[in-house]
Amino acid sequence: MNRPPGGYDRYGTDVLAAGRPKKRELPEVAAExxxxxxxVETGWVGAVVRVEKSGGLHVVVLEDRRGKTRTFELGPGFWVDGVPVRLVPPVAAGAAGPVRTASGSYAVAGARARVARASRILVEGLHDAELVEKVWGADLRVEGVVVQPLHGVDDLAAxxxxxxxxxxRRIGVLVDHLVSGSKEWHEAVAVAQRVPGAAAHVLVVGHPYVDVWQGVRPARLGLAEWPVIPKGRPWKEGVLAELGWPHATQADVARGWKRILGSVTSYADLEPALLGRVEELIDFVTGDSADR
Known part of the structure; x- marks a missing residue:
């Protein structure tokens, strides 16, 4: 997959500029x-909910991790990932220039979804599938790759x-918490031992996170890092409790995940350890020999 210059005037237009420090230009970031x-002024941290016009000005509405919102005028005075920036309105749909998908690939103009391949990517659960679809969905449809949730890996080999x-008919598998000695690690080893042809036609990869939720950069939720949940406590419910979100029911968990998923707009919102593994699987199931 493909991932993503400016003029330079050595003399400038101000003959007195040489004796003065140059004003630093802030990078512009679209308020997507x-x-x-x-x-910067108030310390308010939040995710962009929308950009609108108010009183002739462009303003941005930010929602913090407790669901409260505040409105600020677009322009300088913001930080993104610890860097001072100038927030600008998002580019309107249809604007000129190459279009990229959420995964960072160049979109193929006019491309239709390809008939599904026999090869598949399997993921542990629905949340994994939804995250992969959100970031890589456009690429997967062009390639004809279907992502299917397994609803657990208690008997991955089967x-x-x-x-x-x-x-x-290649099979790529994405496994949570694939670290040496874990239950998931033993399940992956069993695939190699018990599935005929696994060495050539099956690829099992994983990330180190307890759950795919952690594959989302914590900064997208206004966090420095994901909360540490003690063993024995349900992990997702514990995370939601630490965030101050409702967490008592499965419906609360589902709504919490939707909020987390809503903070993801592109590959830049995900951790490299997850990004690399998904792209490795896509390359594997779409390899030249996959359809021979």
Whole structure:
């Protein structure tokens, strides 16, 4: 996948400028929905909810991690990822210039979804599938790759074997918490031992996070880091409690995840350890030999 110059005047136009320090130009950042920013003057940290005009001015509405909102005028006076920036309105749809997908790839103009390949990418659960779809969905449709949730990896070898991997039918698997000695690590080892043809037609990769939620950069939620939840306490409910969000029911968990997912607008909102693994799987299932 492809990932993403300015003029230079050596003399300038102000003959007295040589004796004065140059004013630093702030980088411009589009106030896209979900972008987490900090207002320097007030210290307010929140995600962009919308940009609108008010009294002839462009303003941005920011929502903090407790769901409260405040409105600020666009322009200088903001920080993004610890860097001072000038917030500007998002680029209107249809503006000139190359279009990129959420994964950072160049969009293929006029491309239609390809008929689904026999090859598949399997992920642990629905949240994993939704996150992959949000960031890589446009690329996957062009490639004809379907992402399917497994709803757990208690018997990963059996699940992979059921898909019948072989020539022209590659299976890529994304596993949470794939660290040496973990339950997930043992399940991955079992695939290699118990699935015929696994060495050539199956790729199991994983990230180190307890849950795919942690693959989202904590700064997108106004956090320095994800909360540490003690063993024995349900992880997702514990995270929501630490965030001050409702967490008593499964419906609360579902709504909490939607808020987290809503903070993701592109690959830049995800941790590299997750990004690399997903792209590795896409490359594997779309490789030249996958359809032979």
């Amino acid at each position: 929905t979900g972008l987490v920013v900090e207002d 699940a992979v074997r059921e898909f019948g991997p072989g020539p022209g």
